Amino acid sequence: MNRPWSLVRTPSFWILLSVTALATAATLLVTVFFAVLAPWSTLVGTLLVSVYAALFLLLIRQFDRLGTRPWWLVALAGLWGATVSVLVGGTAGFTIDDLLGRLFSPEFAGIWGAMIVAPPAEELAKVAGVVFLFLAARPHLRTVFAGAVYGAIIGVGFAAVEDLGYAALAADDTLPDDVGEALRMLVLRFTLPGAVGHPLFTAVAGAGVAYLLVRTDRTRARRVGVFVGAQALAWLTHAAVNSPVAIAVSDGLDRLPGFAVLTGYLLVIAIPGAASFHWLATLRHADAVRLAERLGAGGPGxxxxxxxxxxxxxxxxxxxxxxxxxxxxxxxxxxxxxxxxxxxxxxxxxxxxxxVPQPIWYAAPPPHPWPTAHPQPVSSPQSAAFPQPAPYPWPVPPAPPAAHPWAAPYPWPVVHPRPAWYPWPPAPVPPFPAVQPPADIQALPAPVQPPAEIQALPAPVQPPADVQALPAPVPPPADVQALPAPVTPPPSIASAGSLPPATPVPTDTPAQSAPVRWTPPMPPPPAAAPPWMSPPPWGPPPPWGPRPPWGPPPPPWAGVPGGVPVYGGAPGVWVRPYPPVxxxxxxxxxxxxxxxxxxxxxxxxxxxxxxxxxxVPVPAPTWLTRTAIGLAVVGLAAWPAVPVAGLLVAVPLVGAARRHEPVHRGLRLATIGVLVSAYCWGASVLALALFPDVI
Structure with a gap:
């Protein structure tokens, strides 16, 4: 049957749902524990991280316009990041950090532990969610950029819960339920590292998983290489964010005149972050080209x-x-x-x-429940010249198509043909030995009178012409010649057509040497309908005949076109509440x-x-874009250059927006440079205002 993919028939979905549900319950217990320690800080922090997660999801949606993302899949991805990844990554990170302190020293673990421990422990826990999403909902993840999108959603959930945990710990560290300390920690976590955070790490790792599973048109070595490279890039970016090297560079630039406090730190993490963004933009462009091809292949409609x-x-x-x-x-x-x-x-x-072919309903063939005529004696040479008895007239299913090898007729004459709904070939029957008619055949009783409806049947069809033209039969043996004359059926049966009159066979032998044909008595017709002919208990008889008593009942979608059959509660009533999907x-x-x-x-x-x-974008003047890029670079060391560069790029940006035109590439690069310089200064000022004693 042509049924589409179904979520409920996917075992990976139930595994994903069960693991996420258990982790959600455990995360709620931990949240309740924090709420008991610092109730107001937990409440305010939950509201802030919810707004932060919503803004990040809107940003991801703005960049993801290449497909439809089911809400339940987005919810599963966010829950995995917020629950399973936090629990597994936090537990693994704590264990590895403790092991690192035991192997080396607590001072070494305190300085380098976040850089060494966090990338493998947290990224493996998050990328496992992308793998489970691909296994559970494969039809919804058919592009490489889809893996990046769901990876970013997992990263958003992880970052939100991790920041809430840091805020609750900071609130309980100095004073009981210090809301101000919790707010300062949240603002710092939101600001640093900013866009280069957990959503970017997991987006790169998820894109690597998607490339490995989706791009089957590439060689296996290339797909594995891209997967390993994507994981290495995600780990490297995460390690740069937690690295003490970035803090050392920031301290070195801070001693130079003009530089902001966090410029060195932000520049260090911007190098792998820029590589990650560039690769994701390349993947999005490739998926956009393929989407445009599919849209164009559909025609103007x-x-x-x-x-x-x-x-x-x-x-x-x-x-x-x-x-x-x-x-x-x-x-x-x-x-x-x-x-x-x-x-x-x-x-x-x-x-x-x-x-998918329709499943076979019946497990094993039963014995034949209908009567079968006896075979003709092999020793009788004229048995083929006589017509066979007509079958009983009760309704039979239509004959199976001739395309199936098991649809060939029986190799012996039968009274009742084999039903058409046999899904298996008949069992082979060994050949019968030569049987001489019994001596007491004359004493057999007369055949039972058939029902009245048989009397009104038309005369049977005469045998074909090729049977009439058979050559002269071979004279039978002497013992057969000495047999008495065959039993003649009563006139009522002969006139009813159950046994048609014997057709004379042309022969050159004398009349007194004609062989005697032995005709076995016909079995009596059933007085009532057999059990397998009674109406089935599960509804009206299907068009191909009644259901035999063996085997399970048919599946609910079989034999009922236009809807899924549901028993309506009364015999013979079927309702179709909805069309088949x-x-x-x-x-x-x-x-x-x-x-x-x-x-x-x-x-x-x-x-x-x-x-x-x-x-087609209208290019901005070359002098304007080059000047803006130069001022953005200078703005890293001298903040007055940043607003001047911003004014230079703002004028063409506003003009392109008013004309509904795309932004030229040179103007985009200048805008990114201005934003990076402005972010360095803004983050530095904010960090100094919040933590003047630390920074």
């Missing part, structure tokens, strides 16, 4: 060329929607966004699953969703297609 470009480019969906709002109002803009979402939902379907039905439903969205857009704008926004 799925997406036009302008719509495909708007959906796949970064910020293209927002620019197209803003253009529609500017021309036709906010209702038309919402309709354009619905069209884009419907296009992504339709193109994001997994490939059509293979057709198949891959074809999902495609039809999402196609109808896209058609409905296009109809709504056409009613508001006059066109069913989303109007094209400007896709």
């Amino acid at each position: 799925l997406a036009t060329a302008d719509e495909a470009a708007a959906v796949t480019t970064l910020g293209g969906r927002g620019r197209a929607a803003r253009a529609v709002v500017r021309a036709h109002g906010w209702r038309a803009g919402r309709a354009a966004l619905r069209v884009q979402r419907a296009q992504l939902r339709l193109v994001d379907l997994p490939p059509q699953p293979p057709v 198949t891959w074809t039905s999902v495609v039809q439903r999402r196609t109808a969703e896209l058609a409905k969205a296009r109809t709504a857009l056409e009613g508001l704008t006059g066109s069913p297609a989303v109007p094209a926004a400007a896709a």
